[in-house]
Amino acid sequence: MNENRNMILAMVLSALVLFGWSMLSDRFFPTAAPQTQKVEDGKVTPAATPPAAGTAAPQALRNRAQVIAETPRVRFQTPALSGSINLKGARIDDLVLLKHRMTFDPNSSPVPLLNPQGTRAASFVGFGWTGNSIATPGPDTVWQASAPALTPGKPVTLSWMNPTGQTFEIILSIDDLYLFNVAQRVVNRSSNAVTLTPYGFASRAGRSMNISSWTIHVGPISVRNDKADYDVDWSSIRDAGPNGLNFAPATGWIGFTDLYWLTALAPKSQMTGSFVHSANGAYQANFSGRPQTVAPGQIGSFETRVFSGAKEIAALDRYQDAGIPLLSKAVDWGWFEWFMIPIHALLEWLFRQIGNFGVAIICLTLIVRLLLFPVAQKQFASMGAMRKVQPKLKALQERYKDDKPRLQQEMMKLYKEEKINPAAGCLPILLQIPIFYALYKVLLVSVEMRHQPFALWIKDLSAPDPLTPLNLFGYLNFTPPAVIAIGILPLLLGVTMWMQFKLNPAQPDPVQQQIFSIMPWVMMFVMAPFAAGLMVYWITNNILSIGQQWWLYRKYGLHLSDTHPATT
Known part of the structure; x- marks a missing residue:
């Protein structure tokens, strides 16, 4: 009766872990990036790119190339970017990231980051001036360009003159990566002073496909007076009403x-910022500078840098060092940034030496194991001693099975006599947790890991394992739900965890022992939606632990069949 009760309790607790985790993980611990590969007829192919969320109705949208061709433009080209500036409204609304692809297939299309209004996932940047007493350029203003193309080292000036003698200019320059420099100027050739306020905006048709969570911020973001603001999200902008969220002047x-x-x-220079949400679902980040009074014959100016690109750590650090405050905070490392950035740097260094991120993760695991080897030695020595006293513990459990307080006293007395610390085995696990979490965040937020292959069917280490026996590895035209789509790597994770459990000393409490026996298979389901790279790390760590345990058990003269109740 007690055995049945314990088994039922163990199964209930395991189910709570499994289903409770499924409900909480999207909020607190989002899993891998969307799957970029699928298996058809046993072959791994790129998955279809999901449509962007929050755009206008499909019938209102048009082909991107068609929309771009409808207006006069200044082309730009760098090693990292390609696109054009719309002379109607002076908008940067055509920008493609040349170094990043839509899928893991190197022949797939590059990622379009900015798109003109009227297209799917419209997103663009614009600049202008406001003034009460004079005509200022607007969204329908057609600017004149000083050159047909913008390239690094060769700026382009856009200009427009109003009827009252003010000439507006936007001098654009671009570097070899992801940064535009935008110098707004107004030349007052009239006989009267004018007061103008410079502004700029970044607009997008809807929310991001990525989901913001407790561990990673996605959406509206700002840095004001040397502090990153991750608190503003899509819903807080909508709830703010038509006036939006407004911030005090800051740098x-x-x-x-x-x-x-x-x-x-x-x-x-100092800006006043705001986030607004329009009735058609669009979101906009705005800034304005201080009002400037420009006397006759004088020039008013305002300068802005625009970063539009991939959140590569080296690029963010480069621009932060060049004067953009805390741009590296665009990557939300969280509270343990001080620890995660070195892990990321080490992983990137290993990748540069080896050329494969999967092998780099394995090497990282080896390094971690070597650093923790002295602690692991103490852990396994304690585990070996625990295995030796299993018969004595079993005798105490039989003798005091009806007197739990006395049982605890006698067990602690036995541990003291044998010089055993039952908690010693927890220390390596506790030390591994921040490393594991750091790798989790690196795989989740690092664009350097995006679409990086490993070997065989693993074409994207930042996405879940696509190969599952539930559809006969792709030979059946069936895509299992994520909660049961157990890939090969999660299966290996469950098996290696079970092997570790077999090598560990039996738990004194039968309920705990049954929970631990089920936990490897529960964790197999829990971890299935996570990045394949995380599975590679955990499986490698398990294999190394198993090897180390076998070696130490032989050193202490122990065998698996000696004391483990599961094998008797």
Whole structure:
């Protein structure tokens, strides 16, 4: 009767872990990036790219190339970017990331980050001036360009003159990566002074496909007076009403971040920022500078840097060092940033030496194991001693099975006599947790890990394992739900965890022992939706632990069949 009760209790607790985790993980611990590969007829192919969320109705949208061709433009080309500036409204609304692809297939299309209004996932950046007494350029203004193309080292000036003698200019320059410099000028050739306020905006048609969570911020983002603001989200902008969320004048930057991409406006002087949400579902990040009074014959100016590109750590650090405050905060590392950045740097260094991120993860695991080897030695020595006293513990359990307080006293007395610390085995696990979490965050937020292959069917280490026996590895035209789509790597994880359990000393409490026996298979389901790279790390760590345990048990003269109740 007691055995049945214990088994039922163990199963109930395991089910709570499994289903409770499923409900909480999306909020607190989001899993891997969307699957970028699928298996058809046993072959791994790129998965279809999901449509962007929050755009206008499909019938209102048009082909991107068609919309771009409808207006006069200035082309730009760098090693990292390609696109054009719309002379109607002076908008940067055509920007493609040349170094990043839509899927893991190197021949797939590059990622379009900015798109003109009227297209799917419209997103663009614009600049202008406001003034009460004079005509200022607007969204329908057609600017004149000083050159047909913008390239690094060769700026382009856009200009427009109003009827009252003010000439507006936007001098655009671009570097070799992801940064535009935008110098707004107004030349007052009239006989009267004018007062104008410079502004800029980043607009997008809807929310990001990526989901913001407790561990990773996606959506509206800003840095003001040397402090990153992750508290503003899509819902808080909507709830703010038509006037939006407004911030006091500050230095910093404002924009929108996706999981891997960022578009940010960083004025070189103090700005007043705001986020607004329109009735058609669009979101906009705005800034304005201080009003400027421009006397006759004088020039008013305002300068802004625009980052629009991938959140590569080296690029963010480069621009932060060049004067954009805390741009590295665009990557939400969380509270343990001090620990995660070195893990990321080590992993990237290993990748540069080896050329394969999967092998780099294995090497990282080996390094971690070597660093923790002295602690692991103490752990396994304690485990070996625990296995030796299993018969004595079993005798105590039989003798005091009806007197739990006395049983605990006698067990602690036995541990003291044998010089055993039953908690010693927890220390390596506790030390591994921050490393495991750091790798989890690196795989989740690092664009450097996006679409990185390992070997065989693993074409994207930042996505879940696509190969599952539930559809005969792709030979059946059936895509299992994520909660049961157990890939090969999660299966290996469950098996290696079970092997570790077999090598560990039996738990004194039968309920605990049964829970631990079920836990490997529960964790197999829990971890299935996570990144394949995380599975590679955990499986490698398990295999190394198993090897180390076998070696130490032989050193202490122990065998699996000696004391483990599961094998008797």
